[in-house]
Amino acid sequence: MPEARLDPRALQDLLPMHLWLDDAGRVLSVGRTLAKLVPGVAGDAGGAPDRHLAQHLACARPGQGPCSLAAIRAAVDRHLRLFLRVVATPDVVLRGHGVRMGDGTMLVNLGFGIGLHRAIRAADLTDDDFAPSELAMELLFLHEANRAVLTELSRFNDQLAQSREVALQQAQTDPLTGLFNRRGLEIALDRALRSPMDRPETCPLPFALIHLDLDHFKQVNDSLGHQAGDDLLRAVGAVLRSQIRKADTAARIGGDEFVMIVKGMTSRAGLEQLTQRIIRAVGDLSPPELGVLKVSASLGVVIWAPGGTTDPIALLALADAELYRAKEAGRGCARIA
The missing domain is CATH 3.30.450.260 (Haem NO binding associated domain)
Structure with missing residues (x-):
């Protein structure tokens, strides 16, 4: 050759x-x-x-x-x-x-x-x-295409997680006041009654459960209209947010009823000061058009400590009973169990 x-x-x-x-x-x-x-x-x-x-x-x-x-x-x-x-x-x-x-x-x-x-x-x-x-460039193209697909999948997963988080938050939020709704309160109360997941050997922190109901709210809707009623509820939500800490919970559980979980609060004197501030702030929101029939707040308070009932429904019933004691005492006041 x-x-x-x-x-x-x-x-x-x-x-x-x-x-x-x-x-x-x-x-x-x-x-x-x-x-x-x-x-x-x-x-x-x-x-x-x-x-x-x-x-x-x-x-x-x-x-x-x-x-x-x-x-x-x-x-x-x-x-x-x-x-x-x-x-x-x-x-x-x-x-x-x-x-x-x-x-x-x-x-x-x-x-x-x-x-x-x-x-x-x-x-x-x-x-x-x-x-x-x-075939080097074809292999490089496949590598880059694969990386682009993985990047897009990662971005999609991030968006999906964010959307899921937003949907979960919306499912637990009262759209009128921006506070938790009843479902959000149930979750927060269940967590408050249990030991932290990362420290199961520790006891949950004591807290105060406060049930608030507006007095004469029906007259606002009947006399001034539902828009005035909604405005008042939003204002009450703002008052509650301003009176508690970020670690605490405030929820509107329906109509003109609100519930708060105040962590670590076991002092009756401290709770009396807190409830009186809320009563004064809510009273200041009463529309002047109602005349002598003013909107006020009645509150029932229960102090929970480890060893107490871990049934959320039973605990809410105790706070509700204290709320009715406040109503029977003349409204616009608080009763602490």
């Missing part, structure tokens, strides 16, 4: 990632893409071509020899796969194989493997840097 002759231009077109070198390590030719990725590898080797080669390419796997030239020789002569690390960018590993030419020189063709995207970023490679038959 006639001996094949290598045209340097054809070699660049067919093997843009080739490395052609003699047995001493002197680089005879380097592909244009490999030259972009490992600049300087084709420079003047001086008196030590093997050391010059080792400055740019190093062994990427144990057992390939003490330097890149030894690894290349072993891979070529033993027909093994070759793995070389780019010294300037250690996270880029090249893989390939090589053959001996008729004159004893070595022709090695390298590729990227799974490190393709890192190599492309490191050398700013484009589609023109790969041979037409090379």
Whole structure:
């Protein structure tokens, strides 16, 4: 068979990632893409071509020899796969194989493997840097497409979680006042009666449960209209938010009834001060058009401590009983169990 002759231009077109070198390590030719990725590898080797080669390419796997030239020789002569690390960018590993030419020189063709995207970023490679038959750009496209899909899925999951959180919050919120609704109160009260999940060995904190009902609210709706009634309820909600802490709970459980959970509050004197502030603030909201029949607030209070009932319904019934005691006492006052 006639001996094949290598045209340097054809070699660049067919093997843009080739490395052609003699047995001493002197680089005879380097592909244009490999030259972009490992600049300087084709420079003047001086008196030590093997050391010059080792400055740019190093062994990427144990057992390939003490330097890149030894690894290349072993891979070529033993027909093994070759793995070389780019010294300037250690996270880029090249893989390939090589053959001996008729004159004893070595022709090695390298590729990227799974490190393709890192190599492309490191050398700013484009589609023109790969041979037409090379699947590298198609693989990169698949990698980027997969990453884009994963990013979109992550964004969708975040949106779904946010929507779920918003829906859950709306399901537990009274739309008129912005306070919790009955469902939100049930959840908050159940949590208040149980030990924290992260510290099950501890006891839940004591708290005060306050049941509030507006006096003469029906007259507001009958005399001034439902819009005036809604405005008053919103104003009462604002009063309750201003009188309790962020860690506490305020809820509108229906009509003109409100319930508060005030954590750590066990002092009767402190509760009397709190309820009197609420009574005064609600009284100030009474529409002057009602005349002598003013809106006021009646409150029933129960102090809960560990060892007490853990039945939320029973606890609410106790607070409701204290509320009716306040109503029977003349309204516009508070009773504490």
